[in-house]
Amino acid sequence: MGASMTTPPVETFDFDVALSYAGEDRKYVQAVAALLREGGVRIFYDEYAAAELWGSDLYTILDEVYRKRARFAIVFVSRHYVSKPWTRHERMSAQARALNEVSPYFLPVKLDDSELPGLRPTIGYLDARRTPQEHLVDLIKQKLSALPGATNPESPVLRVPRTPDQHRELLAQRPPAWEFLLWGGVLWRRRHALEEKWRDHELAYASRTGLHYDNHQAVTFLQNSLSDLSACSPNLLKMVSLEVQERAFGAPGESGNAELIEHIATRFVGIYEQMMDVASTLRGAGVSEEMRDVVEATAQLADCPLRQIRDFIDQVVAELDAVPEKIARGEAPRITMELVLSIDSEALRNQSKKMKQAKRRLGW
Numbered sequence: 001m002g003a004s005m006t007t008p009p010v011e012t013f014d015f016d017v018a019l020s021y022a023g024e025d026r027k028y029v030q031a032v033a034a035l036l037r038e039g040g041v042r043i044f045y046d047e048y049a050a051a052e053l054w055g056s057d058l059y060t061i062l063d064e065v066y067r068k069r070a071r072f073a074i075v076f077v078s079r080h081y082v083s084k085p086w087t088r089h090e091r092m093s094a095q096a097r098a099l100n101e102v103s104p105y106f107l108p109v110k111l112d113d114s115e116l117p118g119l120r121p122t123i124g125y126l127d128a129r130r131t132p133q134e135h136l137v138d139l140i141k142q143k144l145s146a147l148p149g150a151t152n153p154e155s156p157v158l159r160v161p162r163t164p165d166q167h168r169e170l171l172a173q174r175p176p177a178w179e180f181l182l183w184g185g186v187l188w189r190r191r192h193a194l195e196e197k198w199r200d201h202e203l204a205y206a207s208r209t210g211l212h213y214d215n216h217q218a219v220t221f222l223q224n225s226l227s228d229l230s231a232c233s234p235n236l237l238k239m240v241s242l243e244v245q246e247r248a249f250g251a252p253g254e255s256g257n258a259e260l261i262e263h264i265a266t267r268f269v270g271i272y273e274q275m276m277d278v279a280s281t282l283r284g285a286g287v288s289e290e291m292r293d294v295v296e297a298t299a300q301l302a303d304c305p306l307r308q309i310r311d312f313i314d315q316v317v318a319e320l321d322a323v324p325e326k327i328a329r330g331e332a333p334r335i336t337m338e339l340v341l342s343i344d345s346e347a348l349r350n351q352s353k354k355m356k357q358a359k360r361r362l363g364w
Contacts, residue, residue, distance in 0.1 A: 018044040018070035020090040022080035035137040066093035078111040161185035179249045179256030184320040186265035212286035239268040294354040304344040
């Protein structure tokens with residue numbers, strides 16, 4: 001009887017390489033990540049994995065990435081890297097994997113002369129100060145081609161893009177329902193950029209505007225502010241109207257208009273910002289003691305619609321994140337964008353009460 005030879009199965013991974021680095025070294029690593037991606041190398045890089053990491057147990061998922069899911073771990077060693085708890089966690093997971101590998105797995109790149117705990121001096125490394133980023137990328141590709149192993153050919157499911165790179169990838173691939181993912185991504189990023197302003201609003205904090213009003217001027221100022229606040233709602237609702245949606249997202253069976261989608265999402269969040277600006281302008285104005293309470297009560301009228309807008313964006317993004325997987329399962333997801341804006345009745349009564357009290361104190 002003849003003996004038969006079988007070829008051992010090739011081990012597959014989710015990523016070709018996983019990049020481990022300190023945030024202070026992002027500029028260098030970001031350029032390397034971009035070159036790797038352009039060269040067709042599938043990488044784990046936190047900016048590209050924002051959707052996967054969002055809401056996940058980072059301790060567990062990072063251990064899996066650096067210990068199991070990548071063909072190689074590339075560690076960018078610096079004085080910042082050796083002092084951070086999260087990079088220590090990534091490094092320990094990668095070194096645990098390296099212990100069980102016959103071939104090199106843990107690939108260090110030195111950004112300065114710092115010594116990495118647990119890295120023996122006999123381990124070969126690259127010095128970034130003498131290795132151009134393009135050459136480093138070429139060496140990584142050589143490493144990938146020389147050793148066994150393969151990357152899972154299935155592309156990761158695209159979700160609502162949280163970073164500029166994810167945004168570009170979505171527009172490049174344009175999977176089913178890409179229009180809605182694009183809309184959700186612009187909403188998420190634009191609102192995220194305004195979080196500092198939102199925190200100020202929550203704390204009722206505002207910088208002084210340098211504008212001062214006597215009591216009669218203050219009444220006109222309040223009326224104008226109320227008018228500005230009221231004008232925000234119809235403009236906001238226009239951005240989610242059926243007419244605007246069809247123009248931006250396209251009729252059934254038609255592709256959407258990426259520029260218009262980004263435009264209406266930007267305008268939507270811009271109106272949200274305008275509402276915060278109205279409240280901030282009220283709080284930052286100089287008025288008499290008699291008018292101070294009614295000014296604050298008027299600013300508080302923005303609280304309820306602002307929270308409704310924030311809840312709407314959170315709901316839309318959560319719903320859209322699930323769309324690609326539903327499509328992959330053969331389901332036909334139903335995408336709804338319903339926004340209801342209202343003024344809190346108690347806040348409105350309080351504002352009216354404060355106005356009456358101010359008028360009584362002023363003898364009007």
